[in-house]
Amino acid sequence: MKEVISFLLKNFSLTFLFLGFAISAASLLRGSKPVSNAAVADKLLSDYIFYAVGLMYLYNFVVHTAFAETSAVFIGWANSPFQYEVGYASLGFSAAAIIAHRSNFTARLVAIIGPSLFLWGAAVGHIYEIIKTKNFSPGNAGVVLWTDIFLPVIGFALLYFCYFKRGGTARNILDGRVTER
Numbered sequence: 454m455k456e457v458i459s460f461l462l463k464n465f466s467l468t469f470l471f472l473g474f475a476i477s478a479a480s481l482l483r484g485s486k487p488v489s490n491a492a493v494a495d496k497l498l499s500d501y502i503f504y505a506v507g508l509m510y511l512y513n514f515v516v517h518t519a520f521a522e523t524s525a526v527f528i529g530w531a532n533s534p535f536q537y538e539v540g541y542a543s544l545g546f547s548a549a550a551i552i553a554h555r556s557n558f559t560a561r562l563v564a565i566i567g568p569s570l571f572l573w574g575a576a577v578g579h580i581y582e583i584i585k586t587k588n589f590s591p592g593n594a595g596v597v598l599w600t601d602i603f604l605p606v607i608g609f610a611l612l613y614f615c616y617f618k619r620g621g622t623a624r625n626i627l628d629g630r631v632t633e634r
Contacts, residue, residue: 473504507550529590569605576601
């Protein structure tokens, strides 16, 4: 059991992703039937933003500020003020996501874009560290590398699915006429 808890805490981005999906599934299964595709899409997106972005980044804030030394060792780096910068950026992403998770298309898009760019930039940094310094620490080359790449893909896919299941069109996005909730 200790190993499972350790895995869940060290791979928190994956943990919060699956937690969000599990809560979505439970909520949809307990809710009234039939459930429209649009309602499923909206619930998945809302819970993705709340759990996989909002709570995950809140956890990341705590890890990089209150446990900066431990976090640095896990990544394979020396501790530095950069840990706190990552922590406070994470707090900002968390706050935006928690506020936006039940909001309109634009707020949800913003809640996904910022963290996605951060994660893809972090993935590039992790790959650079793997190639340049052979840093294969679990916090650099483990699950975190893959979640840095794929969490944004999942977020954008859910946003697309949610928006188009509500009848939006690409033209509406380009014209700024987004179908709101």
